[in-house]
Amino acid sequence: MSKPIIATTSLAGCFGCHMSFLDIDDRLLDLIELVEFNKSPINDIKNFTNVCDIGLIEGGCCNTENIHILKEFRKNCKILISFGECAIMGGLPAMRNDVPVRECLEEAYLSGPSTVNEERILPNDEELPMILNRVYPCHEVVKMDYHLPGCPPNADLIWDVLHALILDVNIELPYEVIKYD
């Protein structure tokens, strides 16, 4: 039987959740015995080459590219997991959610105290993904199967959950591993 396949990505995130994933330390060696990696920043595979069993999503959706990638993950992964506060509720990027996009862009590109932009150009190249009206939690865009809270999620939580999913066993999560910060 072939090994289960895992894919990961970071949308509007800071890669902190991926760092926490690497924090499972020597259990990484156990993990690569158990699974194969497909599209992920960990191995730098850019496009899906296989249907995956588990997709880990870090970060929420702040632009059209995030939406596109998330939908691609939903299409290619049997189980999709929001890992980290940003994927679950938008996280720090979502602090802009009560500010109109125009105001955000003007603050960032025109009126910020350290901004030099003499031509007063706001980014509008068609090559660039379009910024969304607000940051969306992943489960408001596609169906997410599991949520692992934390900023970042505890490495033990990531390991326990992956391990249980791969081996198809039930788990009781200890109190300490569920944290929102």
Next chain:
Amino acid sequence: MNKQIIFTIDQKECTSEAGKYIVDAARENGIYIPTLCNYKGVKPAGSCRVCTVKVNKRHLTACTTPVAEGMEIELNTTELNDLRKAVVEILFTEGNHFCPACEKSGNCELQALAYRFQIMAPRFPYQFNKRDVDASHPKILHDHNRCILCKRCIRAVKNEEGKSVFTFENRAKKVHIKLDEKLGDSLTDELAEKAMEVCPVGSILVKEKGFEIPIGERTYDKVPIGEMLITDK
């Protein structure tokens, strides 16, 4: 002393003085009923509904209902636990609770309840309501994004004359907590500290006091809310 009475919580026989509120009577018997808007020594308001129990097929708030002889209280049923969980989830989606950036994280009662109930993500959509942060007062910082309108500050923080220092302003969706303009000017350090302690979330903070306790040593880092009260007993 009032007369002793016998009642049950989830079929467990308990004894207490007649007239005590259910939460307090339960605690005397080593049973924790989750609460949020309730605060020791302050008249209960029954506003958050986290302590909801069922007696005689009716939902009651355990913080405002006195125990009575022969009362059969349902506490940990699937229905009630899910209802409590839903109340906490509503509060998380109604306000803007960015836990990773909050000074109260780890010591926050709302968050601690979510940990205790193992809420991985709320079932309701996030509202992202626009709320203000008021840092104009010299001693305290008021972040309305985190306020759950439990009225604990209004009920508990009073000056020597017994006047509430905090008050509600506006109504319905626009309602928010406000520091009384006149009384706020004379806010003592002690009262400011008390306000921060009374606030279950990180809405009222004393300036320059955030992040004092390191991660791992905060109140709810290792022990779930409610557990200490029971072991104390």
